[in-house]
Amino acid sequence: xxxxxxxxxxxxxxxxxxxxxxxxxxxxxxxxxxxxxxxxxxxxxxxxxxxxxxxxxxxxxxxxxxxxxxxxxxxxxxxxxxxxxxxxxxxxxxxxxxxxxxxxxxxxxxxxxxxxxxxxxxxxxxxxxxxxxxxxxxxxxxxxxxxxxxxxxxxx
Amino acid sequence: xxxxxxxxxxxxxxxxxxxxxxxxxxxxxxxxxxxxxxxxxxxxxxxxxxxxxxxxxxxxxxxxxxxxxxxxxxxxxxxxxxxxxxxxxxxxxxxxxxxxxxxxxxxxxxxxxxxxxxxxxxxxxxxxxxxxxxxxxxxxxxxxxxxxxxxxxxxxxxxxxxxxxxxxxxxxxxxxxxxxxxxxxxxxxxxxxxxxxxxxxxxxxxxxxxxxxxxxxxxxxxxxxxxxxxxxxxxxxxxxxxxxxxxxxxxxxxxxxxxxxxxxxxxxxxxxxxxxxxxxxxxxxxxxxxxxxxxxxxxxxxxxxxxxxxxxxxxxxxxxxxxxxxxxxxxxxxxxxxxxxxxxxxxxxxxxxxxxxxxxxxxxxxxxxxxxxxxxxxxxxxxxxxxxxxxxxxxxxxxxxxxxxxxxxxxxxxxxxxxxxxxxxxxxxxxxxxxxxxxxxxxxxxxxxxxxxxxxxxxxxxxxxxxxx
Numbered sequence: 001x002x003x004x005x006x007x008x009x010x011x012x013x014x015x016x017x018x019x020x021x022x023x024x025x026x027x028x029x030x031x032x033x034x035x036x037x038x039x040x041x042x043x044x045x046x047x048x049x050x051x052x053x054x055x056x057x058x059x060x061x062x063x064x065x066x067x068x069x070x071x072x073x074x075x076x077x078x079x080x081x082x083x084x085x086x087x088x089x090x091x092x093x094x095x096x097x098x099x100x101x102x103x104x105x106x107x108x109x110x111x112x113x114x115x116x117x118x119x120x121x122x123x124x125x126x127x128x129x130x131x132x133x134x135x136x137x138x139x140x141x142x143x144x145x146x147x148x149x150x151x152x153x154x155x156x
Numbered sequence: 157x158x159x160x161x162x163x164x165x166x167x168x169x170x171x172x173x174x175x176x177x178x179x180x181x182x183x184x185x186x187x188x189x190x191x192x193x194x195x196x197x198x199x200x201x202x203x204x205x206x207x208x209x210x211x212x213x214x215x216x217x218x219x220x221x222x223x224x225x226x227x228x229x230x231x232x233x234x235x236x237x238x239x240x241x242x243x244x245x246x247x248x249x250x251x252x253x254x255x256x257x258x259x260x261x262x263x264x265x266x267x268x269x270x271x272x273x274x275x276x277x278x279x280x281x282x283x284x285x286x287x288x289x290x291x292x293x294x295x296x297x298x299x300x301x302x303x304x305x306x307x308x309x310x311x312x313x314x315x316x317x318x319x320x321x322x323x324x325x326x327x328x329x330x331x332x333x334x335x336x337x338x339x340x341x342x343x344x345x346x347x348x349x350x351x352x353x354x355x356x357x358x359x360x361x362x363x364x365x366x367x368x369x370x371x372x373x374x375x376x377x378x379x380x381x382x383x384x385x386x387x388x389x390x391x392x393x394x395x396x397x398x399x400x401x402x403x404x405x406x407x408x409x410x411x412x413x414x415x416x417x418x419x420x421x422x423x424x425x426x427x428x429x430x431x432x433x434x435x436x437x438x439x440x441x442x443x444x445x446x447x448x449x450x451x452x453x454x455x456x457x458x459x460x461x462x463x464x465x466x467x468x469x470x471x472x473x474x475x476x477x478x479x480x481x482x483x484x485x486x487x488x489x490x491x492x493x494x495x496x497x498x499x500x501x502x503x504x505x506x507x508x509x510x511x512x513x514x515x516x517x518x519x520x521x522x523x524x525x526x527x528x529x530x531x532x533x534x535x536x537x538x539x540x541x542x543x544x545x546x547x548x549x550x551x552x553x554x555x556x557x558x559x560x561x562x563x564x565x566x567x568x569x570x571x572x573x574x575x576x577x578x579x580x581x582x583x584x585x586x587x588x589x590x591x592x593x594x595x596x597x598x599x600x601x602x603x604x605x606x607x608x609x610x611x612x613x614x615x616x617x618x619x620x621x622x623x624x625x
Contacts, residue, residue, distance in 0.1 A: 001180075002179065003173065003176050003177065016183075019184055020184050023188050082165075083171070083172060088173055091172045095173070110166045
């Protein structure tokens with residue numbers, strides 16, 4: 001659950017807060033847990049819902065990231081190259097660096113398996129905006145991955 | 157190309173991060189523990205608030221009945237009731253023959269004669285006052301006016317009807333011991349034993365000249381104070397589990413589906429109002445699981461890997477005789493809980509009962525029927541007697557089988573307190589039925605050496621039949 005919280009947070013301290021708040025809510029609503037799915041999935045859903053609530057409360061954080069003009073990577077990257085050169089923690093920290101809306105859309109789509117119309121409904125945005133945000137989030141991640149791999153190679 | 161790369165980057169992140177695990181810092185769990193404790197405290201406060209309300213009601217009932225009891229005695233003893241007119245016969249003096257005694261409340265001492273003369277005349281035209289005991293000379297109790305009036309009727313036959321089978325010497329104080337000796341044959345009725353007029357029918361009046369020596373108490377044979385009951389009690393149970401560590405969340409999420417108790421109770425009257433009871437009871441609780449199917453990894457117990465089924469009322473070792481899977485790390489099995497899931501306790505209760513009121517349900521003197529209202533409270537000692545849990549085991553190779561878990565460890569005896577109120581209806585001379593709503597709660601947890609504590613609280617209604625010896 002700590003990984004889930006980290007994915008939805010911008011830093012480690014926020015992830016800790018989210019985990020704590022999430023488990024407090026779990027304690028408070030444990031009696032409502034029914035025989036539908038696993039306990040882990042239920043707790044995970046509570047934490048994701050809490051992350052969405054936090055996002056909705058902090059409306060001013062919904063600033064869109066300014067994509068740099070040269071964000072398109074010039075170097076084609078394969079999954080094998082990325083996974084061989086970067087570890088999971090480095091990738092997780094890149095997700096944390098995404099702007100809040102991009103981070104939420106990326107997490108909901110890639111990790112929770114939500115559809116664009118579901119994401120749009122939960123975040124109060126249009127379906128097109130959800131698709132656009134996901135695309136931009138991936139572009140940003142791709143750029144940051146390229147830069148990170150380039151820096152690592154030069155450092156070596 | 158760009159779109160393809162964009163889709164791939166999502167999969168790369170998913171595959172890398174999904175397998176990642178991170179341990180949160182200890183401070184988070186410590187904070188969670190503190191929050192959980194605060195939540196428990198709030199829950200305790202809520203429970204205590206309701207308990208206080210319930211206890212206040214019971215206390216008011218009991219306290220009110222005690223006050224009523226003593227004030228009633230005082231009225232009977234010092235100032236006879238205005239509304240009661242009692243006819244009795246006594247030998248007052250050698251010069252006075254068997255007479256009818258009338259007593260009424262005296263508002264003013266000076267009105268004694270007029271009022272009683274009037275009352276007596278209204279009651280029977282042929283009666284006449286033959287003797288009046290005047291104001292008490294008891295300096296300790298100046299308000300105590302002798303209100304005994306001896307009225308002799310003019311009907312010889314009627315007077316003879318009042319002749320008592322015993323002869324009490326002339327005295328202002330009628331000792332209960334004397335009465336007991338003379339009315340020993342009167343049967344003891346637990347419903348009305350605390351009502352003086354009903355218990356001792358020939359003693360309806362006492363002088364306010366309090367004797368120097370306290371009269372001996374009325375002794376009722378032990379056999380007449382003994383009673384036995386059989387009862388059944390459906391219960392609404394609530395299970396409260398306090399989990400002290402994250403590991404405690406592996407111990408199931410059972411909820412109580414059904415609970416009931418039946419048993420036998422023996423009571424002995426310590427006084428006309430107070431009785432003590434004990435007996436034997438069997439309580440059965442049927443559980444339902446909020447998670448019916450779960451995956452279980454083998455754990456090392458005494459040097460052996462075993463599959464353990466962890467519940468909030470104990471841990472059971474899943475038998476491996478029919479299992480094709482070898483208990484080893486990485487060889488999980490799935491276990492599904494079936495409907496049969498019960499735990500039984502044998503209880504030894506010890507209760508005190510206070511008989512608050514006795515109500516006469518029928519008019520007239522024949523076929524009198526009484527109902528008594530009472531409060532009861534005490535403690536119980538519960539010993540686990542049996543635990544049964546049917547499960548279906550699914551193995552990774554597709555093999556599955558049913559088995560019953562009976563040997564649960566970590567379940568321990570526990571104490572509980574209970575209190576309630578009740579009503580008892582007299583059915584016959586020796587039998588009665590009673591109904592008793594009650595509340596019961598654990599004093600200590602009924603599991604031990606586990607990272608959780610389990611408490612039961614029940615609200616039930618005992619319905620029983622009682623036999624008075």
